[in-house]
Amino acid sequence: MRKTKAIPYTEGEREQLQRLARSRNTAQKVVLRSRIVVKKMEGLSQETIAEQLGTSRVTVRLWQKRYQSGGIQALLKDAPRSGRIPQLPAEKEKEIIEATLHSTPADATHWSVRTMAEAQKISRMAVHRVWKKYNIKPHKVKTFKISKDPNFVEKVKDVGLYLNPPDRALVLSVDEKSQIQALDRTQPGLPMKKGYAGTMTHDYKRHGTTTLFAALNILDGKVISACMQKHRQDEFLKFLKQIDKETPKDLDLHLIADNYGAHKTPRVQAWLKKHPRFTMHFTPPSSSWLNMVERFFSELTTKRVRRGVFRSVAELEKAILDFIEKHNENPRIFTWIKDADTILAKVAKCKEVLGTGH
Numbered sequence: 001m002r003k004t005k006a007i008p009y010t011e012g013e014r015e016q017l018q019r020l021a022r023s024r025n026t027a028q029k030v031v032l033r034s035r036i037v038v039k040k041m042e043g044l045s046q047e048t049i050a051e052q053l054g055t056s057r058v059t060v061r062l063w064q065k066r067y068q069s070g071g072i073q074a075l076l077k078d079a080p081r082s083g084r085i086p087q088l089p090a091e092k093e094k095e096i097i098e099a100t101l102h103s104t105p106a107d108a109t110h111w112s113v114r115t116m117a118e119a120q121k122i123s124r125m126a127v128h129r130v131w132k133k134y135n136i137k138p139h140k141v142k143t144f145k146i147s148k149d150p151n152f153v154e155k156v157k158d159v160g161l162y163l164n165p166p167d168r169a170l171v172l173s174v175d176e177k178s179q180i181q182a183l184d185r186t187q188p189g190l191p192m193k194k195g196y197a198g199t200m201t202h203d204y205k206r207h208g209t210t211t212l213f214a215a216l217n218i219l220d221g222k223v224i225s226a227c228m229q230k231h232r233q234d235e236f237l238k239f240l241k242q243i244d245k246e247t248p249k250d251l252d253l254h255l256i257a258d259n260y261g262a263h264k265t266p267r268v269q270a271w272l273k274k275h276p277r278f279t280m281h282f283t284p285p286s287s288s289w290l291n292m293v294e295r296f297f298s299e300l301t302t303k304r305v306r307r308g309v310f311r312s313v314a315e316l317e318k319a320i321l322d323f324i325e326k327h328n329e330n331p332r333i334f335t336w337i338k339d340a341d342t343i344l345a346k347v348a349k350c351k352e353v354l355g356t357g358h
Helices: 011-022 028-041 046-053 057-070 090-102 113-120 124-133 152-163 233-246 266-274 293-305 313-329 340-354
Strands: 169-185 204-217 223-228 252-257 278-282
Touching: 011 028, 028 046, 028 057, 046 057, 090 113, 090 124, 113 124, 152 252, 152 278, 152 340, 169 233, 169 293, 169 313, 204 233, 204 293, 204 313, 223 233, 223 313, 233 252, 233 266, 293 313
Parallel strands: 169 252, 252 278
Antiparallel strands: 169 204, 204 223
16 A cells, blocks of 8 residues: 555544544545545555545545645535526626627627627626527538529429439439549558547648549439549540449439539530430539438548548549448438428528528
């Protein structure tokens, strides 16, 4: 057992503490405190006392200090507590909310708990409680873009394909994820272990890029895919031919795609006329969120690409295609729940708030 310098005491105090430590009629918290002090009188270290009594060193240190400053009486009762958190008047809460929503500090773009606390002459925790109560988060901002497409309403109504696909037809959400980089870290990272996250260097080496073409089947969640070096009309046509081969010939195909120029070239239009079972549905500009395959791209990036280490484009493409193959073995179906009317109502409300006629 480790020994340290014993705390000073008198025999009378020691006897009284030993009686408290052995008593069956004393509160257990007082018994523990008495035992801590008695063992400290014997010169035992805080670590040894904590181990023998099944408590923490913080507790041992606390009651040693309490005894040295207040004697035995300090062990018999708890110290005064802070009490209930003081409540701000409703008028003060309103001032904080109004200031947060309709003003900014002189030297910043948004308020923090500390700058607001200083301006309102209250504690930062009081500001934090008010913001939490009303779910106000000045430190966060979300990005948005309202499409200016004159045919926005008609194109949004094509979302109905997700909820009510036509009979004897497949609905495919089609898009390219371009410029996926094959990144290799400059140094090996450290593995994750108990108490520590895995690490990787902030800098990297580029080994080229690839473009993933993907068509998400809305019915069963499977993905038709291909990796190509570019994403021009030639590559898009090649992918359309792949879709034609990998889907049942007796079904019509409704493809939801964005307004990228390669999707609308004369060559593409001519090919589509020769294959009437293909029908293209284009999302409005600045509305890629209407294309469900973007959700799959997000999952691919999060689970396989972002933290991956790739020493060549071939290695990157293999990782992507292996991920998609595994996905197709047990596909996850993404369920679209918002109909066109709900989406248009939200967009109309956004336009009203912004005061724009676009």
